[in-house]
Amino acid sequence: MSLFAYEKYFNLRNTRENVCGVYEFNKLSYNEKLKVGQKRAGLHNKFLVYENTRIENEKIFDEFIGLLIEKDIEPIIVIFPFTKYYKNTFKNEFKDIFYKYINEVNEHRKIRIVDLYNSNAFSDNDFVDADHLNELGAIKITKILSEILSS
Numbered sequence: 038m039s040l041f042a043y044e045k046y047f048n049l050r051n052t053r054e055n056v057c058g059v060y061e062f063n064k065l066s067y068n069e070k071l072k073v074g075q076k077r078a079g080l081h082n083k084f085l086v087y088e089n090t091r092i093e094n095e096k097i098f099d100e101f102i103g104l105l106i107e108k109d110i111e112p113i114i115v116i117f118p119f120t121k122y123y124k125n126t127f128k129n130e131f132k133d134i135f136y137k138y139i140n141e142v143n144e145h146r147k148i149r150i151v152d153l154y155n156s157n158a159f160s161d162n163d164f165v166d167a168d169h170l171n172e173l174g175a176i177k178i179t180k181i182l183s184e185i186l187s188s
Contacts, residue, residue, distance in 0.1 A: 062161060062164050062165055063161045073122060073166055074121075074123040074124075074125060074126055074167035075122075075126045077123055077166060077168045078123050078124075078125075078126040078127040078167070078168070079126065081131065082131060085128065085130060085134075091134070098142070099142060099145075099146075102142060102146050102148060111148075111149060112146070112148045113148070113150075113151060113186070114139060114148055114149070114151070115151045116153060116154045117154070117170065118154060118155075118158075118159045118163075118178075119154065119168045120159075120161060120167045123167035124154075151186075153181070158181060163177055
């Protein structure tokens with residue numbers, strides 16, 4: 038997404054919080070967080086039925102990785118963290134398909150993977166909803182990635 042497109046999507050009137058429907062995730066009750074996690078994971082779980090789209094996206098992704106390698110650019114795949122409220126209702130089948138594909142790409146292309154899916158470095162205070170980092174989380178993940186990628 039270009040910066041211009043990002044600014045049109047998120048702005049003073051249309052913030053990340055407004056789009057996600059959550060304003061202060063860390064201040065929600067446990068049950069409210071569960072509901073947010075179930076809603077967000079439920080939206081994503083529905084995509085499992087679109088196998089042809091997944092296969093098409095995998096092909097596009099593989100071509101993109103190939104282009105990066107051809108241009109001597111190191112592909113780095115970052116798997117972002119999620120809250121426990123999201124992970125508890127996100128279908129394992131979906132996660133298994135994702136990891137199987139990423140591992141196949143890694144075997145074929147030898148890409149660098151930074152997997153923060155189960156990272157303990159993040160708390161509810163780092164999320165704007167059950168599956169998106171807020172500004173604090175963005176700062177934290179930037180520092181983590183900076184450390185990992187500079188080593």
